[in-house]
Amino acid sequence: MASSAVPPNHSDGSKHRKHYLPLESNPDVFTQLIHRLGVSKNLVFQDVYSLDDPDLLSFIPRPALALVLVFPTATETYEKEKAAREAAREEYHGKGEEEDVVWYRQTINNACGLYGILHAVSNGPAHLFIEPESLLSRILTKCIPLAPTERALALEDSEELEHAHHAAAVQGDSVVPQSAEDDVDYHYVCFVKSHKNGHLYEMDGSSKGPIDRGALANDEDVLGEMAVSVVKEYLGREEDGNVGFSLMVLVQDGA
Template identity: 60%
Template sequence: MALPAQVYRKHFIPLESNPEIFTELIRKLGVSESLEFQDVYSLDEPQLLALIPRPVHALILVFPTTERYEKRIASEEAEAEDYNTSGADEDVVFFKQTIDNACGLYAILHAVSNGDARKYIEGGSSLSRLIDTCVTLKPSERALALEDSRELESSYESVASQGDTDAPDDPEDEVDFHYICFVKSHKNGHLFQLDGDRKRPIDLGPAGIGDDVLSESVVGVIRSMIESEGGENINFSLMALVNAQD
């Protein structure tokens, strides 16, 4: 069973999976220079993992959307209930994706709107105003607020054409990669997988004492996704949102 086709009224050029581009975008939106994205080069080699500053506030995974993946997600989504939570009732801030090819943007919004990362959003910034508006809205209204934000679109457009990968000539061209985000709830300390293409946030359970988002629970989910594609991880890449290093 395939995922039902989504009809979009707005289309963006997809973002390149590049921590410098992602960092530039969050700063344009109003996140303090105290935060930045960094590549995570390995989930298994202690020496490479030790290079990642802790705590990790969020993780963004980019991966190929194969036919096998789409069938698995369609099956899971058929059993899921639609998300209709907002405000103080939310364990995490969740944005339903309604802008085509903008999954990188939604992953960024999930990363900076949740957990301790949200403390680094500068007051009065476009992002601060947008989140203050969105958290009180139901998911469908929240989605429209993102679509209608000219400041968000302008900041996105200013960085989307950067990078080493040629952007599609037509924003409506389909791409074969997808971004999702992992965060830690400010409310209950649970770890969540956030994907704007899914019906709702996925609760991965409580983080261990002292665990940040780069925890074994999240790493296990990522490993499982890689294994489900035959164990080949060449087309998977991971970025961590961390405190900027001098």
Template identity: 55%
Template sequence: MESTETTSTQIYSKHFIPLESNPEVFTELIHKLGLSKSLSFHDVLSLDDPELLAFLPRPVYALILVFPTTAAYEERIDQEEAELLDYQGSGVDEDVVFFKQTINNACGLYAILHAVCNGDAGRKIDDASLIGQLLQAGLPLVPDKLALMLEHSEELELAYAEVATKGDTEAPAHAEDEVDFHYITLVKSHTNSHLYQLDGDRKRPVDHGPMAVHEDVLSDKSLDIIRSMMASEGNNLNFSLMALVEEG
């Protein structure tokens, strides 16, 4: 399954081939970025079956949801965004690290960055790694400048390109080709333990409120959010979910 950001009037200066929704591809990319080999992505095979959920290693650091971008979804997001101000937070003291998306068809990359740079996963980043160096340089910047720094990173583009054509489905012939799926990320803040929904196509992080200290991101609160999104799309079965976990 491949994805892109929602249809938008935004004009992009750079286009990437979209990532397949594939845990092996996502895992390979985070290792290229310099994350610990103990971190990996797994498919979440059910939202309701305790036995299937029990197969996932715990704790779960982040969830990445892939879903179809329908007209109804886009209309609902436009209504929610209409009264919001653009996020302007920066620095290490922010509750989350938020990346504004400026590269077309790269919502999978931004979902991965949101997953690994927030919560307890963010504490496992080596400062000398590619993502560690990008964070050190970028966190003091306002979101627009942080976005441009990522857009202009040749090392990040190279790491992405090395995995973007992998997977079980054929990649689009051209990076500019639009496809109909989108990625968002759910993370638990390392500062206030709130659950955040992160989507670089939106104006700002969505704060879903506090979680219990002992809860990881595979919580009832997270699963209820995903169930609600699916229900709003008529229980469309073209949703898929991946979990960022630590093994061993």
């Protein structure tokens, strides 16, 4: 089971209003949830088993539309590096048409898997696969004009989103925590290519905002050399290598 808690307070100092059961790091569970939200069944999540083996990478349909990285957070290295990075950043205030990517601040405890999914399907080519009048379409219509705090509250207030997430969270092979308020020590980060400026963005709802990692070539996707190097930064931070890490990719199913 993989997900993580977010900082204990909202930006306005209030406690969490919502706690979700964490999602299993399982491409079938993630795929079920995006379809339940209203993404075309042409899109699916798959495991990425290697970032270096050309044979294993050749099985992944291209272009890769988004990456979702799952990694352990209960390490001194991660906590120190994130704290230093966030201290040097300004709070993000983007909204509406001015945004190069659609970013969601995470205020629902243990729901970082859901935020990873929302980042993956709200940006890049994936956003073109959202069915009209679907739950996700309605969420985007409501959220995009809002500033980050109001956008976060809109997600919290969506009972339909909560029900869809719960249905996915009780699937999979892992033991579901007895309480949604039980914190777990894994976190999801998403990587997308902006459909507006072509840059690679690191999307983490527990950060101060999206992180622009630089421009990708027109024909470069999120499994290209640049994006892979960013993912490897995470893998290289811990002395034990990639223990506890997993990676999923959002692709168009060719079946």
